[in-house]
Amino acid sequence: MRTSEYVKQQQPVNMAGVGFRRWAQALSKGKGSGISALLSGCRAASGMSKDSLPGPYPKTPEERAAAAKKYNMRVEDYEPYPDNGEGFGDYPKLPERSQQERDPWYQWDHPDLRRNWGEPMHWDFDMYIRNRVDTSPSPVPWSTMCKQLFGFIGFMLFMFYVGEKFPAYQPVAPKQYPFNDLYLEKGGDPEKQAEEVKHYEI
């Protein structure tokens, strides 16, 4: 018995045939006629129902409790965004903490996202994944970091400006040719007397 089942599993199964059979079964079981049978028969069992979608801002305590239950949160923890026309509705306002801050050693359902199934997702969850923004506490306060970094950059830019104003170079002087400083070669008048030019004394 067991061997034959094992052998049966080893035989390659035509997945296309299996899929077609399942589709035909779903079609035959669906209610309605024609196109609606096709649609209702093929509807998947998973996916969000209309009740689980976000709704309007909860005004009464009962609405708050229902919203907290919908988002799988405790009523004490549930806090919606303020109702100021920005369109958040009853979506919960979770603390602005990135996934990097969560325990790396806990056995999460999704280890790379450090999140469990059914946990309420932050509005900016895609920003707080581990490849993006990290809100982990830093050893040095944020203001100190900004001041030191931009102070360093500003200091460097200032010093480069000063360095451009006062460049460094080896001392140079105009070249001193002997006799009459190349008067004839430089196109001087051969009739006239050349004047004595001395840039420096050796």
Added chain:
Amino acid sequence: MHLTSTVMATSLITIFLLLTFPVLTSFSPRPLPPDWALTQVKTAVKWAFFISILPLCLFLNEGAEAIITSWTWMNTHTFDVSISLKFDIYSIIFTPVALYVTWSILEFASWYMHADPNMNRFFKYLLIFLIAMIILVTANNMFQLFIGWEGVGIMSFLLIGWWYGRADANTAALQAVIYNRVGDIGLIFAMAWIATSLNSWEMQQMFTLSKDFDLTYPLIGLIIAATGKSAQFGLHPWLPSAMEGPTPVSALLHSSTMVVTGIFLLIRMSPMLENNHTALTICLCLGALTTLFTATCALTQNDIKKIVAFSTSSQLGLMMVTIGLNQPQLAFLHICTHAFFKAMLFLCSGSIIHSLNDEQDIRKMGGMHHLTPFTSSCLTIGSLALTGTPFLAGFFSKDAIIEALNTSYLNAWALFLPLLATSFTAVYSLRVIFFVSMGHPRFNPLSPINENNPTVINPIKRLAWGSIIAGLLITSNITPLKTPVMSMPLLLKTAALAVTIIGLLTALELASLTNKQYKPNPKLSPHHFSNMLGFFPMVVHRLAPKLNLVLGQTIASQTVDQTWLEKVGPKATATLNLPLITTTNNIQQGMIKTYLSLFFFTFSLALLLLLY
């Protein structure tokens, strides 16, 4: 046809075929043999190296350079793009160097990655990277250069994220790609400017036509491209993060070949760069800032690979300084010598890491000189070459650069920073050797440590030979294109050496404090600045993505709807019309006084209009 050009063209095309053949065989549906990596890939690279010696000898003997143009890609009436390979001094010397280093690294990688189930795929990626690199180096037009540019960027991404199950590796790979992309903006801008103004992407035409133009904008674009690819300050954080990849990747890509492509681009474009004072000053200042900043960051790191990565970044800054001094050939010389000793430093680190069961923290190493004497000796040789010890490889390039720096008319601050960075180089190099090789082991003796595997020893030995004699070989055989300044005061001549020795003595003094139980009150803020990389990654990687993503999310999901429906559209009509309606309504409430005043007002208005 002339024999030299035939031999040259044949050997160069043979190199390309040799390298692409293993990649093509890997596309077949049959599974690759398990030793494919070692037998096919490494052998192909080894043979390609030996064949590339032939054009090198022809060049050294006869000065033979070649430009091979084949297969026109696309051409309009006035603009041609074709596959065009340029074999001039730079590509002829760089190709053997790159192939030699890659050959050694591939042999080392066959030991380092032997436990990896996908080793064949790893070697395939490295080979594709090498092909892209050679396409870049031998490109005679900007289009082919861009193909190689993007190719090395993508392979860098795939190789940094080799262990993709690790989120930190994914983040590092993303960082590399995004920072390189920012640099690509500059490159594409420069390419567009060149295409529209100079009407060609072929280097010969670009250089001849560009004499009359003001080239500041495209040159700034090229400098931005080099900043991205060569990890200059501003776009540098990806290089230390790239150490998440396996050590052979760090050795090949992020020390010898890929990160020098930005500098190589500027060297190729040096005819355009040499007359533009603004661009040269930008290169000089940016390089000086980079070299000092990254050397400062390297001082307090504890991961051996990160120290070597920051050392690479510092040397890249020095190369950028050299370009700013209008000495492209010196920068190229430094690229070649740096490839040898930096790759060797990485291979030695990899050997030590693997021996200590993947321990990368130098505080947990020690006494490796007794356990792996060959590796630690080569680590010492590499560090000596890096610091510019006389007559090793690094000396010929580094000392020449510092001499050129000292004797040039330039920004005084840009002179001071590289000198300071040179002394820091000595400090962190000694720190690595002190923590790794000297002293007593600070780890548990769990796994047997030996280095009797020729696959490890031979590559390191080869690169050690390169680190010792490459500088001498290259400088004795290549005539410099610019006359170096030979006469300078003794202080300037020995400045590099003096500064290095000062750094070394300071580091030795600090190291000797470690066993004296000297308890000062530490000033932590410089240490924090250095250890947290100047706070640059912390600030920039949290601020910029958060602002952009939050802005994007708010605009997409709220602001657009709010604007079009409430502020501008239907609700706005209500809010705009309401005051008008209330005013009109209030006027017509049946109050006689209001009607009377209105009647008199309009009557007087009509009277005035009639009279005037």
